Amino acid sequence: MAVHYVLNEGDVPEGGHVIVNIGGREIGVYLIDGQYYALYNYCPHQGAPLCRGIVCGTTMPSRVYQYEFGKSGEIVRCPWHGWEFEIKTGKSLIDDKIRAKSYPIEIQDGKIGIVLK
Numbered sequence: 008m009a010v011h012y013v014l015n016e017g018d019v020p021e022g023g024h025v026i027v028n029i030g031g032r033e034i035g036v037y038l039i040d041g042q043y044y045a046l047y048n049y050c051p052h053q054g055a056p057l058c059r060g061i062v063c064g065t066t067m068p069s070r071v072y073q074y075e076f077g078k079s080g081e082i083v084r085c086p087w088h089g090w091e092f093e094i095k096t097g098k099s100l101i102d103d104k105i106r107a108k109s110y111p112i113e114i115q116d117g118k119i120g121i122v123l124k
Contacts, residue, residue: 008122008123008124009122009123010113010115010120010121010122010123011029011120011121011123012115012118012119012120013027013034013036013119013120013121014027014036014118014119015117015118015119016114016117016118016119018119019036019037019038019043020038021038021039021040021041022038022062022080023037023038023062024037024038024058024062026058026059027121029121029123032047032123033047033048033049034046034047034048034058034110034121035047035057035058035083036112036119036121037062037083037094039080039094039095042095043112043114044094044095044109044112045109045110045111045112045121046058046083046092046094046097046108046109046110047107047108047109047110049107049108050085050087050088050090050092050107051099051105051106051107052085052087052088052090052105053087055086055087055088056086057083057085057086057092057107058083059086060083060084060085060086061083061084061086062080062081062082062083062084062094063079063080063082063083063084064076064077064079064080064081064082065077065078065082065091065100078093081093081094081095082094082100083107092106092107097109110122110123
């Protein structure tokens with residue numbers, strides 16, 4: 008297990024993300040509510056650059072004819088076909104068995120590290 012320190016804490020704006028390259032592997036580093044998350048920049052559907060998609064929210068379970076919006080800033084939508092994934096977990100919104108690859112983050116001395124196995 009190797010930690011690759013790729014950014015400083017101030018490099019990622021709140022609600023934003025930065026795409027980094029580690030040995031030819033592109034990874035998006037997101038900052039949501041003060042916590043960092045990392046997703047592989049590869050959509051499991053057809054290989055699109057997932058982290059180049061928009062960050063949005065989604066409708067939540069609600070009563071008939073009522074639409075509750077939630078998870079604002081926590082969903083990334085694939086730029087090719089619109090598949091949506093939770094940034095915090097990599098979980099697909101359409102199928103629990105489909106996931107975008109996510110990586111643990113380590114913070115040390117103000118540096119953001121991505122843990123690769």
